[in-house]
Amino acid sequence: MNISRLKRAFGSNYLALIAVTAAVSLLFYILNHDFLALDNIKNIMNAMSFTGTITVGMALLLIAGEVDLASGAEACFGGIVCAIAIQAGLPWPLALVAALAFGACCGFINAFFVNVVHIMGFICTLGILGIYNGLVSVVTDNHPVPAYVPSFWKLGSATVFGIFPLPFVIMVVLMVAYGLVLTRTNFGRNIFMIGGNRRAARLCGINPSRIVTALYVNNGMLAALAGVILTARMHNASPMAASTGAIDAITAAVLGGISFLGGVGGMGGCFIGILLITVFSAGLTAIGLPSYWQIVAQGAILVFALSADFFNSKARRKRLERDEIKRRREFARNKEES
Amino acid sequence: MMTFLKSKNAILLFFLIALIVIFAALSGGGTLRPSNIINILQSITIVSLLTIGAGTLMIAGEIDLSLGGIGTMSSFVAALLLKQGVPWFAALVAAVAVGAFIGLINGFLVNELGFQSFIATLATASITTGAGYIFTSGLAVTIEDPTFRFIGNKLLFGYIPFSVLIAIIALIVYAMLLNKTKFGRSVYLVGGNRVAARLGGLKPKKVLYGLFINAGALAALAGTLLASKLLVANTVGITSSQFAGLTAAILGGISFGGGTGGMGGAIIGIMVLSCFNNGMTMVNIPPYWQTVASGALLLAAITLDFVTTSRRNKSEVKA
Numbered sequence: 001m002n003i004s005r006l007k008r009a010f011g012s013n014y015l016a017l018i019a020v021t022a023a024v025s026l027l028f029y030i031l032n033h034d035f036l037a038l039d040n041i042k043n044i045m046n047a048m049s050f051t052g053t054i055t056v057g058m059a060l061l062l063i064a065g066e067v068d069l070a071s072g073a074e075a076c077f078g079g080i081v082c083a084i085a086i087q088a089g090l091p092w093p094l095a096l097v098a099a100l101a102f103g104a105c106c107g108f109i110n111a112f113f114v115n116v117v118h119i120m121g122f123i124c125t126l127g128i129l130g131i132y133n134g135l136v137s138v139v140t141d142n143h144p145v146p147a148y149v150p151s152f153w154k155l156g157s158a159t160v161f162g163i164f165p166l167p168f169v170i171m172v173v174l175m176v177a178y179g180l181v182l183t184r185t186n187f188g189r190n191i192f193m194i195g196g197n198r199r200a201a202r203l204c205g206i207n208p209s210r211i212v213t214a215l216y217v218n219n220g221m222l223a224a225l226a227g228v229i230l231t232a233r234m235h236n237a238s239p240m241a242a243s244t245g246a247i248d249a250i251t252a253a254v255l256g257g258i259s260f261l262g263g264v265g266g267m268g269g270c271f272i273g274i275l276l277i278t279v280f281s282a283g284l285t286a287i288g289l290p291s292y293w294q295i296v297a298q299g300a301i302l303v304f305a306l307s308a309d310f311f312n313s314k315a316r317r318k319r320l321e322r323d324e325i326k327r328r329r330e331f332a333r334n335k336e337e338s
Numbered sequence: 339m340m341t342f343l344k345s346k347n348a349i350l351l352f353f354l355i356a357l358i359v360i361f362a363a364l365s366g367g368g369t370l371r372p373s374n375i376i377n378i379l380q381s382i383t384i385v386s387l388l389t390i391g392a393g394t395l396m397i398a399g400e401i402d403l404s405l406g407g408i409g410t411m412s413s414f415v416a417a418l419l420l421k422q423g424v425p426w427f428a429a430l431v432a433a434v435a436v437g438a439f440i441g442l443i444n445g446f447l448v449n450e451l452g453f454q455s456f457i458a459t460l461a462t463a464s465i466t467t468g469a470g471y472i473f474t475s476g477l478a479v480t481i482e483d484p485t486f487r488f489i490g491n492k493l494l495f496g497y498i499p500f501s502v503l504i505a506i507i508a509l510i511v512y513a514m515l516l517n518k519t520k521f522g523r524s525v526y527l528v529g530g531n532r533v534a535a536r537l538g539g540l541k542p543k544k545v546l547y548g549l550f551i552n553a554g555a556l557a558a559l560a561g562t563l564l565a566s567k568l569l570v571a572n573t574v575g576i577t578s579s580q581f582a583g584l585t586a587a588i589l590g591g592i593s594f595g596g597g598t599g600g601m602g603g604a605i606i607g608i609m610v611l612s613c614f615n616n617g618m619t620m621v622n623i624p625p626y627w628q629t630v631a632s633g634a635l636l637l638a639a640i641t642l643d644f645v646t647t648s649r650r651n652k653s654e655v656k657a
Contacts, residue, residue, distance in 0.1 A: 119641070127637040132633075134631075135630055137626035251460070260456055292468050292472045303458070
């Protein structure tokens with residue numbers, strides 16, 4: 001394990017992000033010492049988990065060059081399906097399964113439009129987002145659906161080792177698992193390949209539509225899971241819960257170095273992206289800034305982080321070029337000497 | 339004639355006529371009453387301006403999600419300036435200048451810093467929306483200026499809203515611009531193949547700057563017009579019309595991939611969307627179901643587009 005490998009493991013992309021996150025945390029800590037109190041850290045971890053769980057599915061889609069703008073609505077709908085099933089008297093594990101099955105169906109519908117009708121994921125999920133938003137209002141009449149089952153609440157409120165909230169642990173486990181799938185399995189490499197060059201992937205004998213279907217179904221299930229966990233934490237399923245879910249997830253993923261065009265990125269960056277976004281908005285609440293400013297600040301940090309990434313990658317390219325020139329000069333000199 | 343009948347626009351036109359007939363039948367002629375037609379025309383104005391901005395960018399292969407935010411913020415700028423006693427003309431120019439400036443920022447982020455336009459404009463959308471809130475602490479600003487009231491609400495000859503003239507002129511000007519000028523053709527080339535466009539001696543960056551600034555200015559104009567119609571600039575603004583603009587452009591055959599589509603299709607797309615939304619209200623469909631139906635309309639339009647394109651491709655292969 002030498003230093004260059006360590007450097008590569010963290011990647012210079014991540015390094016800038018980690019630095020920004022640390023700086024932001026420090027700034028908020030100076031402004032309000034309660035920011036790094038244990039309770040608030042627990043809050044941040046809880047807040048991360050919802051967006052984080054959605055982002056896992058979204059990241060895989062983005063890497064494959066697809067996107068699901070409806071995943072926030074799917075999460076919201078999944079939570080509502082779960083709450084309705086619980087109200088109907090189903091034990092909560094069965095209700096969870098029902099919600100996951102529902103999420104899978106949602107994903108399958110997306111995949112159908114993308115693969116069979118050949119609509120770009122961006123557009124078809126935009127239409128589907130409208131449909132789900134409307135249907136959620138129709139089903140719930142815009143009132144929260146209560147889920148009063150104390151054993152179910154544990155899913156949202158239990159802690160591991162007394163510190164880590166269960167939703168956070170679930171998110172981290174998912175990220176590690178999917179990170180391993182991405183980097184260690186054939187399936188994971190195929191995802192990168194169809195995101196990078198779908199035509200070449202097909203010529204190599206990969207079936208892109210099968211992978212895209214799997215990813216959309218997977219994304220739907222993860223979104224529904226996020227919705228169920230949120231429902232367990234809030235004790236009811238709110239029709240308003242996840243209106244910005246998809247956009248938040250995309251922002252986090254892109255901050256974490258996943259390109260919107262597909263083919264690059266990983267789970268580590270995603271985690272830091274979500275951490276940065278959550279720390280930032282939690283910090284703005286902690287220092288008591290009005291919510292209007294938070295909207296502005298969220299846009300600003302997105303621009304800032306992406307600019308940092310841009311200059312960083314530019315500097316890296318320059319460094320590589322310089323090294324290459326040096327290497328060639330040395331090569332020429334050695335040749336002359338011999 | 340036959341080629342027109344087989345074109346996408348013709349299919350869309352038949353669809354539009356069918357929509358009008360169906361809703362007229364369902365509402366017992368209610369949708370065809372003059373007062374309702376005036377309503378439709380006024381809603382067309384706002385969506386048209388947004389569709390032109392979003393549509394030309396989409397033809398060049400980019401997208402702007404900040405139009406709603408720009409429109410909201412600019413309408414606040416105009417309303418607040420009017421409150422300070424600034425003449426209406428100066429207030430309008432200032433609002434449009436603010437919109438153009440945000441467009442310039444979008445262009446800078448995309449051209450110079452290499453952001454994808456989706457992400458860059460998402461960021462400026464939240465910045466502009468939030469800025470609008472900050473200006474006014476989230477409160478609505480009323481508009482007292484008589485000229486603004488005139489622009490938004492005056493009916494010419496008793497039937498034609500004045501603001502519709504602006505939209506019609508804009509649509510004609512941009513249709514000419516896209517079809518007849520060098521700049522218009524370069525927009526298509528930039529959208530179709532950017533590398534080829536650069537090798538062909540065009541400057542894609544310059545084209546994109548122009549389009550982003552243009553989209554921002556038009557969005558500002560749309561936001562200000564909406565405020566002058568409602569006599570109040572509020573925070574909801576034209577945020578919801580932004581997706582209407584995108585939907586209308588897609589309905590009208592402007593593809594997200596860039597390089598195809600035109601203003602003719604976009605006009606029909608705008609009319610389909612406006613008639614559809616208005617018709618649903620007229621036949622008393624509950625608002626929740628209207629949201630569902632709008633999404634379904636978008637999906638139906640794209641599916642139709644796919645079916646017709648693939649059939650045409652097949653017949654071309656046969657021939």
